Amino acid sequence: NAGVTQTPKFQVLKTGQSMTLQCAQDMNHEYMSWYRQDPGMGLRLIHYSVGAGITDQGEVPNGYNVSRSTTEDFPLRLLSAAPSQTSVYFCASRTGPSGYTDTQYFGPGTRLTVL
Amino acid sequence: AQSVAQPEDQVNVAEGNPLTVKCTYSVSGNPYLFWYVQYPNRGLQFLLKYITGDNLVKGSYGFEAEFNKSQTSFHLKKPSALVSDSALYFCAVRDITSGSARQLTFGSGTQLTVLP
Numbered sequence: 001n002a003g004v005t006q007t008p009k010f011q012v013l014k015t016g017q018s019m020t021l022q023c024a025q026d027m028n029h030e031y032m033s034w035y036r037q038d039p040g041m042g043l044r045l046i047h048y049s050v051g052a053g054i055t056d057q058g059e060v061p062n063g064y065n066v067s068r069s070t071t072e073d074f075p076l077r078l079l080s081a082a083p084s085q086t087s088v089y090f091c092a093s094r095t096g097p098s099g100y101t102d103t104q105y106f107g108p109g110t111r112l113t114v115l
Numbered sequence: 116a117q118s119v120a121q122p123e124d125q126v127n128v129a130e131g132n133p134l135t136v137k138c139t140y141s142v143s144g145n146p147y148l149f150w151y152v153q154y155p156n157r158g159l160q161f162l163l164k165y166i167t168g169d170n171l172v173k174g175s176y177g178f179e180a181e182f183n184k185s186q187t188s189f190h191l192k193k194p195s196a197l198v199s200d201s202a203l204y205f206c207a208v209r210d211i212t213s214g215s216a217r218q219l220t221f222g223s224g225t226q227l228t229v230l231p
Contacts, residue, residue, distance in 0.1 A: 033218075
């Protein structure tokens with residue numbers, strides 16, 4: 001199993017540009033989520049999904065959109081990039097919403113810089 | 116609401132000495148507690164978790180953590196530190212009795228440096 005994969009690894013955008021961060025998992029996990037990591041702030045939840053066709057907002061959803069058309073994929077879209085969105089983005093997955101005790105697996109991250 | 120505090124941004128320890136990385140939590144119900152490690156330019160890797168049962172939990176790479184309900188703490192420990200343990204460590208909590216049951220809340224992280 002490849003686990004959780006993310007592309008690209010690095011990206012530089014200009015203010016106002018849009019882009020999609022890709023995330024895929026091959027573990028048949030129902031639950032997937034996106035976090036951003038900023039120095040001194042830990043990881044903050046952006047959006048999450050409990051299954052195909054179902055998404056919900058996390059702690060910091062503004063400026064981001066998600067969709068979940070398949071179990072495997074959970075892309076994150078930046079609608080109009082802003083310098084405040086400069087961060088490292090992590091995708092994660094685990095077994096279904098009832099899997100409270102289950103370990104969450106993380107992708108390698110995407111380092112995004114918005115100029 | 117659930118929250119996690121890691122009171123130390125940085126912990127330095129000499130190789131071979133015991134190490135402790137501190138974590139305290141706040142939940143309204145029963146906590147599920149996790150420790151993750153992040154090496155430079157990598158994603159987070161799972162170390163160990165406390166769900167129920169024995170308060171001392173053993174995990175990967177010789178790490179262990181002790182759940183203390185009265186002190187609402189879940190400190191990460193290792194008897195003998197290695198230089199290769201140098202990394203960023205995150206504590207996380209999930210409270211299944213609240214509406215945010217699906218979400219992990221992370222602490223701000225503690226940078227561990229093991230000096231040769």
